[in-house]
Amino acid sequence: MTFLAPGFLVATLVAALAAIALHFIAWRRPDDLMLPTARFVPDRSSRRSARAARPSDLPLLLLRLAVLALIGAALARPVLTPRRAGVARIVALDRSRAVADPGAARDSALAFASGADAAEVIVFDSLATVRSRGELSSIGEARPEAKGSLSGALVLLLRRADALYRQHERVEVAIVSSFAEEEFDAATLPLRGLWPDSIRLIRVAAVPPRAASAAVEVRSADDDPVAAGVRLALAHGMLERGTDVRLVRGALTSADSAWVRDGDRVLAHWPDSTGPGTAAGRLRADSAAPAEAVRGVLVGDRAVVGHLRAMTLADTGAVAARWLDGAPAARQQSLGGGCVRTIGFDVPRDGDFTLSPAFRRVAAGLLAPCGGSIAVMPVADTLLSRLAGGTRETASASGSRRAGATASGESNPLRAGLLALAMALAVIELLVRRPRGGGNMRATRSGAGA
Amino acid sequence: MPLAPFGPLLESVRGLTWPARRRAGGALPGVHVSRLRGAAPELSEYRLYRQGDDPRQLDWKLLARSDRAYIRLAEDRAILATWFVIDASASMAWPPPHHDKWQRACALAIALASIALAAGDPVGLIAVHGSGVVRIPARARRGAVRAMAATLREVAPAGSPPLAPALAGVRPGARVVLLSDFLGDERDALRAARGLSAAGSDVHAVHIVAREELDPPRRVARATDPEDPAIARPLDDDSREGYLARFAEWRESTAHEWRRAGADWTEVSTADDPVRAVRRIVGAGAAPAPSVLTA
Numbered sequence: 001m002t003f004l005a006p007g008f009l010v011a012t013l014v015a016a017l018a019a020i021a022l023h024f025i026a027w028r029r030p031d032d033l034m035l036p037t038a039r040f041v042p043d044r045s046s047r048r049s050a051r052a053a054r055p056s057d058l059p060l061l062l063l064r065l066a067v068l069a070l071i072g073a074a075l076a077r078p079v080l081t082p083r084r085a086g087v088a089r090i091v092a093l094d095r096s097r098a099v100a101d102p103g104a105a106r107d108s109a110l111a112f113a114s115g116a117d118a119a120e121v122i123v124f125d126s127l128a129t130v131r132s133r134g135e136l137s138s139i140g141e142a143r144p145e146a147k148g149s150l151s152g153a154l155v156l157l158l159r160r161a162d163a164l165y166r167q168h169e170r171v172e173v174a175i176v177s178s179f180a181e182e183e184f185d186a187a188t189l190p191l192r193g194l195w196p197d198s199i200r201l202i203r204v205a206a207v208p209p210r211a212a213s214a215a216v217e218v219r220s221a222d223d224d225p226v227a228a229g230v231r232l233a234l235a236h237g238m239l240e241r242g243t244d245v246r247l248v249r250g251a252l253t254s255a256d257s258a259w260v261r262d263g264d265r266v267l268a269h270w271p272d273s274t275g276p277g278t279a280a281g282r283l284r285a286d287s288a289a290p291a292e293a294v295r296g297v298l299v300g301d302r303a304v305v306g307h308l309r310a311m312t313l314a315d316t317g318a319v320a321a322r323w324l325d326g327a328p329a330a331r332q333q334s335l336g337g338g339c340v341r342t343i344g345f346d347v348p349r350d351g352d353f354t355l356s357p358a359f360r361r362v363a364a365g366l367l368a369p370c371g372g373s374i375a376v377m378p379v380a381d382t383l384l385s386r387l388a389g390g391t392r393e394t395a396s397a398s399g400s401r402r403a404g405a406t407a408s409g410e411s412n413p414l415r416a417g418l419l420a421l422a423m424a425l426a427v428i429e430l431l432v433r434r435p436r437g438g439g440n441m442r443a444t445r446s447g448a449g450a
Numbered sequence: 451m452p453l454a455p456f457g458p459l460l461e462s463v464r465g466l467t468w469p470a471r472r473r474a475g476g477a478l479p480g481v482h483v484s485r486l487r488g489a490a491p492e493l494s495e496y497r498l499y500r501q502g503d504d505p506r507q508l509d510w511k512l513l514a515r516s517d518r519a520y521i522r523l524a525e526d527r528a529i530l531a532t533w534f535v536i537d538a539s540a541s542m543a544w545p546p547p548h549h550d551k552w553q554r555a556c557a558l559a560i561a562l563a564s565i566a567l568a569a570g571d572p573v574g575l576i577a578v579h580g581s582g583v584v585r586i587p588a589r590a591r592r593g594a595v596r597a598m599a600a601t602l603r604e605v606a607p608a609g610s611p612p613l614a615p616a617l618a619g620v621r622p623g624a625r626v627v628l629l630s631d632f633l634g635d636e637r638d639a640l641r642a643a644r645g646l647s648a649a650g651s652d653v654h655a656v657h658i659v660a661r662e663e664l665d666p667p668r669r670v671a672r673a674t675d676p677e678d679p680a681i682a683r684p685l686d687d688d689s690r691e692g693y694l695a696r697f698a699e700w701r702e703s704t705a706h707e708w709r710r711a712g713a714d715w716t717e718v719s720t721a722d723d724p725v726r727a728v729r730r731i732v733g734a735g736a737a738p739a740p741s742v743l744t745a
Contacts, residue, residue, distance in 0.1 A: 030669075030670045030671050030672045030684060030685075030686075031669075031671050031672065032671065032672050032674050032682075033666075033667070033671035033672060033673050033674065033685060034544065034545075034546070034673075034674055034675075034676045035544075035662075035663070035666065035673040035674065035675070035676075035685070036540075036541035036544050036631060036633055036660075036663065036675060036676060036677070037633065037663045037693075037697055038673035038674055038675040038681050038682070038683055038685075039633075039675060039678075039681050040693050040696040040697040040700060041673045041683040041684070041685050041689050041692070041693045042683070042689045042692040042693065042696070043683055044683065044684060044689065
């Protein structure tokens with residue numbers, strides 16, 4: 001049994017000593033002595049008291065000490081800690097797209113987990129799942145488009161580490177990851193602070209940045225405003241140059257499909273609503289608004305508002321852009337090594353809307369690589385050191401703190417039982433004390449005794 | 451046998467005499483010097499013959515030698531009725547369980563009565579207790595002391611009865627022995643005793659004090675008056691000193707006032723030897739104040 005607030009035990013000891021002292025110096029009314037010459041005794045207070053040489057009301061004293069001890073023990077927040085032994089290791093394995101060699105990362109995780117009495121592996125990318133050490137050898141291929149999330153891994157890791165700590169004396173935690181910039185978010189370090197011990201960080205190689213020599217091909221009419229805007233964005237370096245991109249404003253051909261299958265390429269099909277074969281029939285008919293109205297489109301954190309014309313989109317594929325009301329404005333489907341991205345809105349032909357910076361940013365997002373932007377840049381060493389943690393605490397101390405966090409967050413049945421027992425004894429003490437209070441022989445000055 | 455408890459005491463006081471402090475006013479012959487002068491064989495003095503004297507008292511031989519007429523005067527002896535007034539209040543039934551004060555008062559009364567009876571004096575008893583007054587007329591017959599002992603054995607001290615009415619009922623001129631702790635109507639009793647003394651009575655006040663009253667227990671207690679429960683005061687080491695001083699002062703002043711009233715005052719503790727106490731009481735009257743009264 002561990003007491004999380006041992007100061008209450010000291011306070012209980014002091015209170016018990018005070019109770020004993022009160023019983024030793026209990027003031028009581030002296031015994032009656034029939035004395036015919038009592039009239040010659042100086043007339044002073046008739047309630048003059050005397051100190052007792054021995055503790056008075058021994059059963060009552062024991063009862064009160066029991067009540068004090070139970071209350072003190074309850075306030076000291078007792079925690080029943082099971083017998084713990086051995087070392088458990090838990091490792092978070094990064095399987096996101098930022099890891100260049102998932103096999104090497106898996107081997108590093110297995111190497112860390114070996115030799116422990118118990119081991120668990122948390123496999124994470126955008127999702128985190130718990131695997132046993134044996135399951136790690138048969139784990140499937142990584143999802144190339146999945147973005148890693150250290151915060152999600154830490155949530156599950158902390159939960160499992162607390163569970164392992166209940167059975168093991170020591171728990172060692174490690175993270176095997178490339179620690180790419182995109183895997184950190186605002187919750188990562190606060191979540192890390194919940195684990196009092198240090199975390200071993202095992203860094204594996206990250207995927208190399210995409211080649212900057214990729215080409216952007218635009219197939220449209222000469223006076224197409226979208227093509228003008230895309231070319232302007234390309235000229236200003238707003239497009240990510242990681243993959244080959246083909247923007248088609250007209251109808252797609254089989255050559256386009258073959259082209260996109262051939263590698264990590266993006267085929268952006270952005271139909272021209274005014275072109276042949278793409279007239280009113282493709283405009284979105286379910287909208288109550290006129291075909292061309294002031295609308296907004298979101299691509300990630302980029303937005304553009306203008307007289308946009310909505311067009312019908314197929315229901316298949318991942319959503320690549322949304323209208324402000326949440327409806328899909330662009331969808332994306334994988335095809336071979338690349339992907340086909342269909343944009344479901346058109347811009348006005350008149351004016352310079354497509355030359356605006358907002359449109360150019362949205363267009364750059366619509367022409368981004370299939371998996372989105374990959375920020376594989378390694379994070380700063382200071383951030384990694386904070387993630388690893390610099391505290392050097394003993395296992396017992398950290399264990400106590402973890403147990404305290406557990407006890408404070410959960411209802412403690414032992415504490416409730418102690419308080420209930422103390423209340424029951426207090427009631428018994430009241431019943432025992434009441435008849436004595438009606439007597440005329442003893443009366444303690446403390447008020448609790450009479 | 452009502453006298454059985456007092457056997458050793460009676461044996462010890464046998465032979466003691468208890469002369470009256472004053473001349474006895476009785477007419478019957480006894481052992482006490484009488485106020486009357488008569489023709490007893492014991493010469494007291496000569497006095498010139500005056501007209502009206504009995505010529506038979508003339509000392510003819512002296513007349514022949516001196517040619518003066520003298521008459522012979524002799525001391526008469528008379529009996530003295532002795533009344534024992536015993537306080538049987540609740541304060542006399544203390545300390546428990548043997549009621550030492552009451553037992554001591556009874557023993558002294560029996561012993562003194564036996565001494566008086568041995569001299570031929572009639573003895574009477576007035577016991578004042580909570581339920582009333584027990585009275586035995588003064589008699590000089592043989593079983594008077596036994597009757598006193600039997601009566602006292604039946605009396606249970608209780609209540610807080612007044613002593614003054616009992617004293618007022620005693621015939622003036624008799625010897626009165628008041629045995630009490632004087633914790634009741636002491637002032638009224640003193641007034642009645644003063645009247646008796648003025649009327650020629652020989653008043654003996656015997657103050658019965660318990661040893662525990664002179665030296666109360668040293669434990670802390672709440673002292674309560676058995677006759678007046680409203681008097682309840684804490685008795686501890688501090689108040690004990692005050693109690694002893696006040697009690698001693700009261701005893702001294704009370705004795706002084708009774709003596710000024712003409713009474714003979716004797717304080718008897720339950721710790722005292724009863725024989726010595728009896729000797730002190732009867733010895734106090736061994737030197738009577740001369741009081742010459744001519745018949």
